[in-house]
Amino acid sequence: MVKICCIGAGYVGGPTMAVIALKCPDIEVVVVDISKPRIEAWNSDTLPIYEPGLDDVVKQCRGKNLFFSTDVEKHVAEADIIFVSVNTPTKTRGLGAGKAADLTYWESAARMIADVSKSDKIVVEKSTVPVKTAEAIEKILTHNSKGINYQILSNPEFLAEGTAIEDLFKPDRVLIGGRETPEGRKAVQALKDVYAHWVPEDRILTTNLWSAELSKLAANAFLAQRISSVNAISALCEATGANVSEVAYAVGKDTRIGPKFLNASVGFGGSCFQKDILNLVYICDRRAPRP
Numbered sequence: 001m002v003k004i005c006c007i008g009a010g011y012v013g014g015p016t017m018a019v020i021a022l023k024c025p026d027i028e029v030v031v032v033d034i035s036k037p038r039i040e041a042w043n044s045d046t047l048p049i050y051e052p053g054l055d056d057v058v059k060q061c062r063g064k065n066l067f068f069s070t071d072v073e074k075h076v077a078e079a080d081i082i083f084v085s086v087n088t089p090t091k092t093r094g095l096g097a098g099k100a101a102d103l104t105y106w107e108s109a110a111r112m113i114a115d116v117s118k119s120d121k122i123v124v125e126k127s128t129v130p131v132k133t134a135e136a137i138e139k140i141l142t143h144n145s146k147g148i149n150y151q152i153l154s155n156p157e158f159l160a161e162g163t164a165i166e167d168l169f170k171p172d173r174v175l176i177g178g179r180e181t182p183e184g185r186k187a188v189q190a191l192k193d194v195y196a197h198w199v200p201e202d203r204i205l206t207t208n209l210w211s212a213e214l215s216k217l218a219a220n221a222f223l224a225q226r227i228s229s230v231n232a233i234s235a236l237c238e239a240t241g242a243n244v245s246e247v248a249y250a251v252g253k254d255t256r257i258g259p260k261f262l263n264a265s266v267g268f269g270g271s272c273f274q275k276d277i278l279n280l281v282y283i284c285d286r287r288a289p290r291p
């Protein structure tokens with residue numbers, strides 16, 4: 001039986017792993033976290049987060065092939081595939097403060113994986129990370145690898161809070177990036193086989209590592225741009241007597257533009273937009289500075 005362990009029982013780790021467990025009864029899934037109250041909540045009748053449909057999914061598989069535990073090291077050591085879904089907030093100090101992603105939690109998870117592993121592992125970046133993070137993680141994992149082979153994959157999560165279960169059941173796409181080597185391709189296929197239990201083949205996209213890492217930040221930037229644009233138009237509507245809903249509807253009818261994500265509002269929400277865009281701007285300035 002394939003064993004999956006997910007480090008981080010948060011908004012992404014919990015629902016994503018619950019859906020994998022539901023759709024893949026032949027796979028054992030353990031979600032681990034250093035937060036005892038979070039794990040206790042996942043094991044109770046009052047889950048730590050609310051998402052329509054989540055209770056039902058967890059009830060169907062918890063205790064069968066879905067487990068929540070604080071015994072992080074044991075389950076990491078036993079797993080074949082390790083998802084890392086820890087938080088990656090904006091840095092508050094040091095180089096890049098206020099813009100760059102803080103990878104402290106990710107790096108400490110990687111060091112722990114390197115310490116406790118005794119067999120080959122596929123390590124999956126589920127957290128949203130800057131492009132090229134896999135290179136740094138690879139260095140941590142292989143620094144003292146004791147002959148263990150690690151394959152790092154990027155598998156960013158595109159779910160939206162509020163529709164997480166629906167998004168996971170019917171994703172627009174699942175993106176898997178890996179090394180373009182025979183071992184890398186084998187690892188990509190292993191993760192593809194997991195999603196193929198319920199996601200149609202043509203919706204599982206495989207790319208190189210860097211494309212997958214960058215696509216998540218780029219997608220959020222494109223979404224934010226639409227909202228920023230409609231908000232700017234909204235101010236002009238107020239000044240001129242135009243109706244922003246009518247304008248957005250008319251604009252969205254153009255098939256090149258499409259109707260979604262064109263609702264004017266006071267700003268843009270989603271827990272990740274602002275931090276991801278700050279991060280993308282920071283990376284652009286560092287790696288592809290404008291003349």
Ligand SMILES: NC(=O)c1ccc[n+]([C@@H]2O[C@H](COP(=O)([O-])OP(=O)(O)OC[C@H]3O[C@@H](n4cnc5c(N)ncnc54)[C@H](O)[C@@H]3O)[C@@H](O)[C@H]2O)c1
Pocket residue numbers: 007008009010011012013032033034035038072085086087088105106108109126127128129157158159160161271272
């Ligand atoms: N929330 C969303 O809608 C969303 C959507 C897509 C992507 N993401 C990205 O996914 C990642 C996770 O987001 P989230 O909202 O699930 O975060 P979260 O804060 O809800 O959960 C992260 C969990 O990781 C745990 N953790 C941190 N370090 C750990 C360690 N070393 N060992 C074990 N557990 C550890 C924390 O205790 C916490 O419970 C972030 O990179 C985020 O940007 C979030």
